[in-house]
Amino acid sequence: MRKLWKRTTAIVMASTMALSLAACSGESAANSQAGGDTATAEASSAGEDITLRITWWGGQSRHEYTQQILDKYTELHPNIHFEATPSGWDGYFEKLATDTATGAMPDIVQMDYLYVSTYAANNSLADLTPYMEDGTMDASTIDADILASGNIDGKQIAMPLSTSLLTVAYSPTCLEAAGVEEPTSDWTWEDFAAMCSEVHEKTGYLGTSSGPVDDTNNFNYWVRQHGEQLFSDDNKSLGFEDDQITVDFFNLWKGMMDDGAAADPDEYEQLLALGIEAGPMATDECGYYINWNNYTTLMANVNDNLKMVTPPQLEGGENGLWMKPGMFFSVAETSQYKEECAAFIDWFINSEEANAIMMGERGTPVSSTAREYLINSGKLTEQQQQMFDYVDQAAPLCGDTPAPDPVGIAEVNQAFKDAAYSVFYNQVSAEDAAASFRQQANSILAANN
């Protein structure tokens, strides 16, 4: 009996430990079985059948129309086939990182501003400059500032597909119910806070239900309004000296949360779980939502009443808005078909065929020809029209385009969120949180850049 138990205990213990270990290093196990995919690479472009692997993140509708675009391209170029692996945003970059580590990065990869620097620093992405020079790609249709956002250390390693601008979406129905007038571009943060409180008092709904500290975009806008920049030029530290900027930002939002006008972290996490299409904006049960200017287009399925206005001004402050590249296509350095990829991306960005299917779902197209085509096509829905109009509306409020986010931005975002939440949960003062954020952010940035 004793022996039996001892032995069983030992065996189970050993195997459990083995499993726990394997779970930690499971990804490296995946290493060994990948790498075979690139073997088909010998075929050249001249009419031979080629399969390009492509991956992107997005929702169901993006998956469907992107597949249509790919089919269209195959129809026009019968020798080019696609193997698509679409996914949601969650887990997308985890998977991409492991694919890259195993040398199995798809040929064409949808890339985000957050990670462009990281992948560039590791030489995982192909330099597309030669294809722009030899005419495979026409980048002359793309605004120079936006194009430059995909150019790191002189290499064009990412082609922007769309631009985004920070916006405040609002529900006219909800505002009307609260007796609040629709905002105009000259509104200030005080107006915003007051209107949110008003909505909450009159209707019981949330004034605003977006997460102001999920990443540093809202804060970046705030810092820019103070005439500063979020990160220093060498990306080794924060770009502003005065912690009061951070303190004021935390206090502004904390005040709104305490009033019930903004979603507190608890409410926000619950809303996040619902997803934006099931959130309160869908049913006009919330006043405002800070997001990007393709938001109303994304929401059109569930609520086609939403409108957009530029984010609040800082009294006596500067223009803080900037054109953010919405997303990119990059080509893997390991791809055997870089030229074919470049040709496809060019077609995807500039052609009428692709844009007629896409209809600006990825954000305002970067290509001026695509924009002209869409605006003159007469096929735009009201929301899509709004998205285009918004670009003109916001232009006078834009400042310089900031450099791409530094390496380590995901960690900085996490540190920022933790610091903000410690204020929102009444655990530390805004001053202490601001100081702790600076200390953490600086050490993360110094270690990564």
Added chain:
Amino acid sequence: MAMRKAKSLQETQHYSAKDNAVGYLLMTPWLIGFILMWAIPAGMSIYYSFTDYNLLSAPNWVGFQNYVTILTTDTNFRQALFVTLGYVFVMVPLRLIFALFVANLLNKKHVGMAMYRVLYYVPSIIGGSIAVSVVWKQIFGNQGVIMSLLERFGIEQEYSLVGNPRTALFVIILMGVWQFGSSMLIFLSGLKQIPDALYESAAMDGATPIQRFWKITIPMLTPTIFFNLIQQIINGLRIFTESKIITDGGPMNSTLTYVLYLYRTAFTNFHMGYSCALAWIMVLIIGLATVLLFKTQKSWVYYEAQ
């Protein structure tokens, strides 16, 4: 004696040629799996733990730097360890007590008992899954059943149970306790091995059911308890899904469990080398905990054969 030894040695030699080959052949499927899925990855992860590997470019040797950073300056490491140990210290005893309680109830001859056993085992099968974690998140969220009930009884809370840094870990602990099925089954088989004669003679001597439980059931069950304890502690230290899905480590890192931190380090922040070092520290912790427990068993685990 000497002769027998010599004989057995001879026998060993006799077997070695053909039979050993057959033995290894039969072992091959397992051996391949072991080497490919365990030994090589484990070896690689030891190597990576001494590098600055970031998944995207070739690793550079950094010596013990990762370990030094983790043990000296990493506040998230301390928080994650604190959360995980707290989770294990509270969850494991509760789960075992609950499992033993239910096993006792089910250790009776009764019509339909098999069905109850299956029913109580169900949470263990589905418990660690994403779907249940999502449901759990909703139940304890601010729109969920639990908060509505509390409100009805006049207990107003500023935050929901999952949204409050003070209580979020308890929701996850509760989910751990709820998955008591596998310990319960092992207890049940342990209970069945206690000879009825002991209970009968104790009853004859006038022992109450409570006395019988403490003086017979518990001592006779100590090997099972020991086994369950070790298994559950190791399992508990590896908690990941619940904290990833229900709270994603939040609010304010109050549910940042060790493996979640490790995962985040590797796949969100791309510090694979650092993350491997974290993994090996965990292996050491698990090993240490197990050794310590084995040392204590002399003083409280009763084996019948002794």
